Amino acid sequence: xxxxxxxxxxxxxxxxxxxxxxxxxxxxxxxxxxxxxxxxxxxxxxxxxxxxxxxxxxxxxxxxxxxxxxxxxxxxxxxxxxxxxxxxxxxxxxxxxxxxxxxxxxxxxxxxxxxxxxxxxxxxxxxxxxxxxxxxxxxxxxxxxxxxxxxxxxxxxxxxxxxxxxxxxxxxxxxxxxxxxxxxxxxxxxxxxxxxxxxxxxxxxxxxxxxxxxxxxxxxxxxxxxxxxxxxxxxxxxxxxxxxxxxxxxxxxxxxxxxxxxxxxxxxxxxxxxxxxxxxxxxxxxxxxxxxxxxxxxxxxxxxxxxxxxxxxxxxxxxxxxxxxxxxxxxxxxxxxxxxxxxxxxxxxxxxxxxxxxxxxxxxxxxxxxxxxxxxxxxxxxxxxxxxxxxxxxxxxxxxxxxxxxxxxxxxxxxxxxxxxxxxxxxxxxxxxxxxxxxxxxxxxxxxxxxxxxxxxxxxxxxxxxxxxxxxxxxxxxxxxxxxxxxxxxx
Amino acid sequence: xxxxxxxxxxxxxxxxxxxxxxxxxxxxxxxxxxxxxxxxxxxxxxxxxxxxxxxxxxxxxxxxxxxxxxxxxxxxxxxxxxxxxxxxxxxxxxxx
Numbered sequence: 136x137x138x139x140x141x142x143x144x145x146x147x148x149x150x151x152x153x154x155x156x157x158x159x160x161x162x163x164x165x166x167x168x169x170x171x172x173x174x175x176x177x178x179x180x181x182x183x184x185x186x187x188x189x190x191x192x193x194x195x196x197x198x199x200x201x202x203x204x205x206x207x208x209x210x211x212x213x214x215x216x217x218x219x220x221x222x223x224x225x226x227x228x229x230x231x232x233x234x235x236x237x238x239x240x241x242x243x244x245x246x247x248x249x250x251x252x253x254x255x256x257x258x259x260x261x262x263x264x265x266x267x268x269x270x271x272x273x274x275x276x277x278x279x280x281x282x283x284x285x286x287x288x289x290x291x292x293x294x295x296x297x298x299x300x301x302x303x304x305x306x307x308x309x310x311x312x313x314x315x316x317x318x319x320x321x322x323x324x325x326x327x328x329x330x331x332x333x334x335x336x337x338x339x340x341x342x343x344x345x346x347x348x349x350x351x352x353x354x355x356x357x358x359x360x361x362x363x364x365x366x367x368x369x370x371x372x373x374x375x376x377x378x379x380x381x382x383x384x385x386x387x388x389x390x391x392x393x394x395x396x397x398x399x400x401x402x403x404x405x406x407x408x409x410x411x412x413x414x415x416x417x418x419x420x421x422x423x424x425x426x427x428x429x430x431x432x433x434x435x436x437x438x439x440x441x442x443x444x445x446x447x448x449x450x451x452x453x454x455x456x457x458x459x460x461x462x463x464x465x466x467x468x469x470x471x472x473x474x475x476x477x478x479x480x481x482x483x484x485x486x487x488x489x490x491x492x493x494x495x496x497x498x499x500x501x502x503x504x505x506x507x508x509x510x511x512x513x514x515x516x517x518x519x520x521x522x523x524x525x526x527x528x529x530x531x532x533x534x535x536x537x538x539x540x541x542x543x544x545x546x547x548x549x550x551x552x553x554x555x556x557x558x559x560x561x562x563x564x565x566x567x568x569x570x571x572x573x574x575x576x577x578x579x580x581x582x583x584x585x586x587x588x589x590x591x592x593x594x595x596x597x598x599x600x601x602x603x604x605x606x607x608x609x610x611x612x613x614x615x616x617x618x619x620x621x622x623x624x625x626x
Numbered sequence: 627x628x629x630x631x632x633x634x635x636x637x638x639x640x641x642x643x644x645x646x647x648x649x650x651x652x653x654x655x656x657x658x659x660x661x662x663x664x665x666x667x668x669x670x671x672x673x674x675x676x677x678x679x680x681x682x683x684x685x686x687x688x689x690x691x692x693x694x695x696x697x698x699x700x701x702x703x704x705x706x707x708x709x710x711x712x713x714x715x716x717x718x719x720x721x722x
Contacts, residue, residue, distance in 0.1 A: 235702055328682035342682040371688040372681070440665040451642065458643065460715050465708035472720045476643040489644055493635060493654055494661060496642045509665065514678030516668050521679060553657055554664055570682050595683075 137624035138163050139298030143206055143355045146301070150199040157190035157205035157250070163624070164207035164252050167299045170623035174280060176272050177294035179212050180220050181253040189250060202362055203249035208302040211291050212254040213261055214238045214346065215335045219251075223337050224269035225259045227463050227483030238335020239370070240304060240346050240363045247362050252300050255290030259485045260454065261306055261339040263287050264314060264559055267550045268487040276319060277619040278585055282543040285315030291349050292319035297621060302350045302359045306336060308343045309442055310538075310563025313575040316349050317538035317588025320577050320617070322356045322605070323349045327596050328570035329374035331360075332367030340449040341372070343442075343567040352615055353576065353606045357381035360598065376596055384599035389607045390424030392600075393531045399435035400536030400562055409537045412579050412587045416608065417535070423607055427535070432523040435565055437516050442564040443557055444498050444513035451495025457483060490553060521569040528594045533604050537562055538575040538588035562590065572598050576605040577614035586614075628662035630655055 138160075141149075149155040165183060172178055186207075193205050210216060213223045215234035222228045237245070244251065258268040266274045266289025274289040276282040277297040284293040288305030292315035295303050305312040307325035316323025324347045331346045338344060348359035361381050367373045396417065401410055417427050459465035459479030466478030484492070498509035527534060539562060549556040566573045571592055578589035589608070593601040609615055632655045639646045639654075646654065700713055709716040 231706065233706070235705060329685065342680070368690070372683065372685055374683070374685065434671065437668050437671060440668050443661070444665050444668075459708060460717055461703075462706035462708075469718055472718050473643070475718050477640075477645050480643050481645045484644070489646075489650075490654060490657060492642050492644065493638055494658055496638050497630060497634070497658065497662070500638070500641075509662070511678055512668055512673060513665070514680060515673035515676040516671060517679040518676050519671065519673070554661055557661070557664075568679075 136163060137298055137626055138167065138207065138301055139351065139618055140626065142352050143203070143301060143358050146206060147199070147204070150205055157193040157199070158187070160205050160207055161186050161190040161250055164250070164300055167297070167623045171277070171297050171621060172299060174275060174622070175277055175293050175297045175299070176274050177255055177290040177297065177299060178209070178253045179222060179224065179256050179271055179290070182219055182251055186250045186252060193248060201246070201248035202358065203244065203247040205248065205250060206302065207250045207252050207300045208244060208304070209252045209255050209291070209294055209300045210241060210304045211257050211288055211306055213257060213306060213337045214241060214304060215337070216241050216251065216254065219254065221254065222271070223260050224257045224271055225483060225485065225488070226270045227457050229464070231463060236335065239332040239367045241335060243363050255294055255303060257290055258287035258487070260337070260488050261287040261308060261311060262450070262487050262491055264310070264556055265544070265550065266290065267546065268485055270485050273546065276543050277621050278320060278543070281545050282585065283318065283546055285318035285543060287311040288315045288349065292316055292321060292323065295319070295321050295349050295351060296619060298618070298623060302348055302355055304346055304363070305349050306344060306346050307567065308340050309446060309567055310560050312347045312349060313538050313563050313573060313588065313590060314560070316575040318543035318586065320586030320614070321349055321351050322353055322574065322576055322615070323347065324356050324360060324574040324598070325566065325572065326360060326364065326598060327374070327572040329372055330364050330572070330596065330598070332365070332370040332373045334367055334369040338453040340446040341453060342449060343446060353602060353609050354382065354385055356574070357385060357602050374596070379599060381598055381602055384602050385606045386603060387607050387610050389420065389604055392420070392425035392533065392604060394420060394425055394427035395430040395527050395531035395534045396427055396536060397432045397435060397534065398429050399432055404558070404561060405537055405540045408542070408581050409540060409587060413535070413537050413589065416578055416589050419608065419611055423611060430527050430531070432527060434516065434519045434523050438520050438565040438568055439558055439561045441513040441516040441520065442560070442568060443494070444509050445517060447491045447495035448499045448510045449495070451492045451499060454488070454492055517568045520565055524569045524571060532600055534592040536590050538590040542581045542583070542585035542587055566592055571595060572601055574601050574605055576608060579614055580617070628659055628666060630658040630662060
């Protein structure tokens with residue numbers, strides 16, 4: 136049996152009918168990992184002993200009553216897991232074997248009895264768009280091993296696409312859930328800022344970071360979001376809104392749905408194949424009874440610039456805690472305390488992380504009015520971008536466009552030129568700046584067989600409309616039924 | 627045109643508690659000059675009357691009751707310390 140071919144609901148039914156056990160589900164996951172992860176390399180750490188113990192307990196109780204009972208899932212390695220090594224894919228935390236507490240999302244998944252299969256590879260400290268900056272290993276796109284899985288949640292996307300787990304958690308600061316989901320042909324949701332607690336997420340840019348689910352289907356995604364969303368007293372940026380049922384929002388009806396398509400999302404940077412895929416999607420939506428219109432969000436071309444100034448400024452502050460004093464790498468070569476800070480950080484951080492810390496420190500600095508000219512100015516541009524979206528949402532229900540300008544690129548194609556890597560995020564970063572929810576749903580394949588994603592952006596806290604739009608589209612197409620030509624279980 | 631010189635980089639690195647080789651400082655100087663020049667396109671926009679966005683959402687001033695809580699996790703808090711002594715994190719002297 137291949138986990139890839141089943142939805143969470145189907146497995147739930149099988150558990151209740153005693154057609155499968157938690158132990159068997161755990162074994163299916165680990166067997167698939169043994170079969171394919173030598174090539175995909177999605178996992179940094181496996182949690183086999185604990186999972187087998189939990190599965191045994193669930194099989195003894197036999198009720199499988201919780202929302203994710205016995206469902207194999209995995210977590211991006213910048214989210215802390217008690218008793219389990221958490222590295223952020225960095226040498227700074229290579230030996231951080233026990234964070235001593237669980238992130239709120241880790242706890243919520245455990246309370247719903249899911250099986251936490253292991254920790255997933257990522258770009259170091261979530262800084263990257265290809266998972267190439269991981270200090271441990273690259274992760275390979277299951278659709279074509281010469282291509283990146285995307286980043287920074289590359290491991291999260293690849294593990295689901297390769298049928299190793301049924302869901303994963305990723306994080307998204309500038310597109311790091313949506314872009315890998317698009318590159319790997321799966322569904323990825325970045326919730327509204329504040330919907331999911333960030334307690335236990337190692338911060339990159341605190342005003343932008345959000346945790347979200349990656350799954351093969353829209354329904355599975357809604358199920359996982361229902362579990363991880365909700366107010367947390369430990370996260371003062373978390374929203375007190377009541378959490379609706381996202382699963383109940385999944386109706387196959389988009390009649391009258393008003394879609395806006397920003398012309399800035401279909402500009403020169405976007406490949407012809409991608410533009411064609413979006414046109415096809417809009418035609419399908421029309422057939423389903425929705426309407427769409429082109430709009431202009433005039434400040435979108437400035438989003439990438441504003442994003443990197445803000446994100447890197449915040450990152451230089453977030454990473455200041457890594458100084459070798461209380462946890463993480465401490466250098467053996469230091470002469471005095473300040474030298475210890477310097478050596479520990481220099482040893483622990485990779486090149487991309489150092490580049491972003493240097494840039495962030497530079498644009499926050501008081502000399503020559505840099506702080507005002509760069510960081511502050513970017514924060515003002517952020518307001519204008521948020522206002523563009525607000526204006527559009529006064530007349531439309533969702534905003535649709537491509538998730539990425541191209542399909543998954545090859546290893547080495549962008550990693551040597553930071554600016555080329557940064558400008559591949561143009562379609563996703565505006566969403567984080569505005570704090571809006573957005574999802575990527577499979578949208579066909581290129582001629583070369585690489586997946587494409589359609590991005591659906593919603594109003595604040597309106598994940599339900601996004602899910603409804605995505606669900607109707609998924610049911611009307613069969614993109615999600617295709618699987619990578621891959622090893623391991625096939626039935 | 628943003629020019630971040632090698633000397634700028636070395637000074638910034640020191641503030642950020644990073645040590646760079648000469649080649650690294652040169653590389654970052656070139657890269658940051660290029661990246662910052664790119665970001666300067668935001669100067670095309672007039673932001674005179676615009677309030678900066680500093681948070682991810684509108685939530686501010688989240689309060690809780692000022693109640694003292696018994697906290698007995700000192701041992702746990704020290705568990706990941708590279709070095710500790712007398713219930714304190716131990717670090718090299720500030721200067722010799």
